[in-house]
Structures are given as C-alpha cells and as structure tokens.
Amino acid sequence: MRRRDFVRSAGSAALLGALPGCRSPAPAEAPFTLWTWVHGNRDRDTDAWREQFARLREAGFHAVLVGGGDIDLVSGAARAEGLEYHRWFWTMNRNGDAWVRENHPEWFTVSRNLESSLDHPPYVGYYKWVCPSRGPVREYLRGRIADLAAHPAVDGVHLDYVRHCDVILPRALWDTYDLVQDVEHPEFDFCYCDVCRVQFAALDGRDPLEIPDPPADEAWRRFRWDSVTGAVRELAEAAHEHGKPITAAVFPTPSIARTLVRQDWDRWPLDRFFPMLYQSFYLEDIPWIGDGVREGVAALAATDGDVRGGTATPLNAGLYLPALDPPALAEAVATAREAGASGVSTFEMDGLTDDHLAAIRDATV
Incomplete structure (x- = not known):
C-alpha cells in the first residue's frame, strides 16, 4: 500500500566463605564497556588510525567493531592503542559478495511475489539476501567466519544483517520510502524459495504459498x-x-x-549482543532506550541456562549518533546503564566529536 491519508501511529572466594566467621566478598561488578562501529575502508595510514583510536582510548573505550579495510593495519593500530579489534561481518546481506552473486544466484531469498532479492532487491539496491535455510549457504558463511576467527589479528567476530529482509520497516522510515506498512506486503515478505517451501512442507505438511494468510500463520513465522x-x-x-x-x-x-x-535473537548462542536501540527510527525518545535494554536483558536471562551456558550474557545498547547531540548522548548512556546494559556501542566512530567523547566520559565516571 502506498502512503496516502494515514494517521501516524504510533570462583577462591568460595574458600573464604567456608571458614567460620568469614564472608565471601561480593563479586566484582562487571565493567561498563564502550564500543563503536567503525567503517574501516577509510583512506588512513597507521598513524591516522592510531590517532583516531587514541581518542577512543582516552574516552574509556574498550573495543572497535570494524567493517572493511585491511585487517592487519587497522587491528595493529587498534591494539597499539589498547583496544580490541572485532571484525564486523555482513552475514545474510551479500550484496558486496561478487562470488556469490555470480556463482550462486539460486542462494538468494525469494519474496511471496516469487521475485528473487538478487534481481528485485526490496527498498534499496543493496538489499540482496541469501537464504539461511540452505545448507550450502550455511557452509559458505561458516567458512568465512572460521577464516576471520582464525586470523591472529582478530579478537572477535561481529555479525550484522543476520536476519531476513525487513518485512516491516521501523516507523520513521515509512515516509522515506513512501510506504504504509500496517500489514506485511508480499514484496517484502521472505523467504519462499524452493528450499524453504520443501523444508516447511516436510515439517508441517503445507506449502507456505498455499496458506490462506501466511503472515498470520504461527508455524510459518516460527x-x-x-x-x-x-x-x-x-x-x-x-x-x-x-x-x-x-x-x-x-x-x-x-x-x-x-x-x-524474523530475528529470534535471545535464542542465539552468542557472547554479547548489540541491540540497535535507535530511538529516532521508531519515533521514540531516550527513555525508550531504557525500556529496550530491560526487555533484552530479561529475555537473555530467561534463556541463558538453556542456550548460553547459564552465565549472564552482556548486552550493549547500540546508540545512533546522528540523533544524539552530546547532552542527549550522555543521557542515553546513563539511561542504558541504569536499565542494566553492560555497555553501549555508538554508530559510528567518525560521528564522535570531541564533545560527544567528553559527554561519554562524564556519563561513565
């Protein structure tokens, strides 16, 4: 439906504890960590990268999530300034992967209109998604992750676009694309490729294309x-x-x-989560960030024992700098911290002004 008249809606301490008259000290509080996403494909030499990373270190940052660029060069500069280097990896969105596009066009997701995201990318030209149901896709992506994790200059791997295409955009983007997405429209509803249809039929006995109302079907969503x-x-x-x-x-x-x-992320066996709590995308204010942190922390706590070994899994609130001037950024950091976040991550490093960094220092003292 195109936009017309639509109203905006909105454990040695245990030994001490065993001795008579001694109490185990309370466990040390986990540090509140500062991270930032970084577009690594910038024309900077080692000295320029070190200069940028030194600014982060002085503001108390812990790690960088870097997409693109030379791994050894950027990681070397980050580590020299005392920062961890995590490689930022586009997962299901493989627009930039020429080998996949040229050799495996069948890997790309198919809409309810039976159009491939390779040939008919929704919303924007780079929205070309591979299907997570396909064994060869998983094998290929697993190999890419293994290669990154095996690299001695990489301290961790960071997944992005690890999902299906947006069947509904965040509310603030509807005007941008001249859309009203109060229902799931078929051109944005993925994936209906042959593999998904066969796998679902084997589990459920139905072809999803023959379900009268696919968006409302719980088994198909699951x-x-x-x-x-x-x-x-x-x-x-x-x-x-x-x-x-x-x-x-x-x-x-x-x-x-x-x-x-279609992202059920509290069930994932990861080591840290970075929910993108970009309040402006949802026509919300900064207190919404705290609400989101609380929901995420509670959901992870409920599944930690079953999925991630029983320990509390850190959640760092993702903050969108274009919508946060320095005072608002300080408020957002404080809000996330008070709500139980283990830290924050900013999008992205080049938007961090000196005033932003000063605001972060003040908010995390």
Whole structure:
C-alpha cells in the first residue's frame, strides 16, 4: 500500500566463605564497556588510525567493531592503542559478495511475489539476501567466519544483517520510502524459495504459498525464526572452535526483531549482543532506550541456562549518533546503564566529536 491519508501511529572466594566467621566478598561488578562501529575502508595510514583510536582510548573505550579495510593495519593500530579489534561481518546481506552473486544466484531469498532479492532487491539496491535455510549457504558463511576467527589479528567476530529482509520497516522510515506498512506486503515478505517451501512442507505438511494468510500463520513465522537461528548456531560454532567470541548487531528488542525481521535473537548462542536501540527510527525518545535494554536483558536471562551456558550474557545498547547531540548522548548512556546494559556501542566512530567523547566520559565516571 502506498502512503496516502494515514494517521501516524504510533570462583577462591568460595574458600573464604567456608571458614567460620568469614564472608565471601561480593563479586566484582562487571565493567561498563564502550564500543563503536567503525567503517574501516577509510583512506588512513597507521598513524591516522592510531590517532583516531587514541581518542577512543582516552574516552574509556574498550573495543572497535570494524567493517572493511585491511585487517592487519587497522587491528595493529587498534591494539597499539589498547583496544580490541572485532571484525564486523555482513552475514545474510551479500550484496558486496561478487562470488556469490555470480556463482550462486539460486542462494538468494525469494519474496511471496516469487521475485528473487538478487534481481528485485526490496527498498534499496543493496538489499540482496541469501537464504539461511540452505545448507550450502550455511557452509559458505561458516567458512568465512572460521577464516576471520582464525586470523591472529582478530579478537572477535561481529555479525550484522543476520536476519531476513525487513518485512516491516521501523516507523520513521515509512515516509522515506513512501510506504504504509500496517500489514506485511508480499514484496517484502521472505523467504519462499524452493528450499524453504520443501523444508516447511516436510515439517508441517503445507506449502507456505498455499496458506490462506501466511503472515498470520504461527508455524510459518516460527520456521523463518528458526532458519536464522540454526544458521547462527553454526556460525557461533565456527568462531568458538578458534577460541574467539562472536557477537551480533540485532534489532532493538526480541519482540520487535521477531516482528520486523524474523530475528529470534535471545535464542542465539552468542557472547554479547548489540541491540540497535535507535530511538529516532521508531519515533521514540531516550527513555525508550531504557525500556529496550530491560526487555533484552530479561529475555537473555530467561534463556541463558538453556542456550548460553547459564552465565549472564552482556548486552550493549547500540546508540545512533546522528540523533544524539552530546547532552542527549550522555543521557542515553546513563539511561542504558541504569536499565542494566553492560555497555553501549555508538554508530559510528567518525560521528564522535570531541564533545560527544567528553559527554561519554562524564556519563561513565
């Protein structure tokens, strides 16, 4: 439906504890960590990268999530300034992967209109997605993650676009694309490729294209969630086999993620989560960030024992700098911290002014 008249809606301490008259000290509070996404394909030499990373270190940053660029050069500069280097990896969105596009066009997702995202990318030209249900896709992505995790200059692997295409965009983007997405439109509803249809029919006995109302069908929704989760489990295994942590940028809360992008992220066996709590995308204010943190922390706590070994899994709130001037950024950091976040991550490094960095220092003292 095109936009017309639509109203905007909105454990040695245990030994001490065993001695009479002694109490175990309370466990040390986990540090509140600062991260940032970084577009690594910038024309900078080692000295220029070190200058940028020194600014982060002085503001108390812990790690960088770097996409693109020379791994050894950028990692060397980050480590020289005391920062961890995590490689930022586009997962299901393979627009930039010429080998896949040229050799495996059948890997790309298919809409309910039976159009491939390779030939008919939704919304924007780079929205070309591979299907997580396909074994060869998982094998290929697992190999890419294994290669990154095996690299001695990489401290961890960070997944992005680890989901299906947005069946519904965040509310603030509807005007941008001249859309009203109060229902799931078929051109944005993925994936209906032959592999997904056969796999679902084997589980459920139905062809999803023959379901009268596919968006309302709980089993079909669950199938898409599980297809992404199954792929993530394999990617996590690949990173962990090389002793490296694996993290992901995810949609703001588990409930929003399941609804908008078929992403059931609180069930994933990852080491840290970075929900993109970009309040402006949802026509919300900064307190919404705290609400999102609380929902995410509670969801992870409920599944930690079953999925991630029982320990509390860190959640760093993703913050969108273009919508946050320095005072608002300080408020957002404080809000996330008070709500139980283990830290924050900013999008992205080049938007961090000196005033932003001063605001972060003040908010994390």
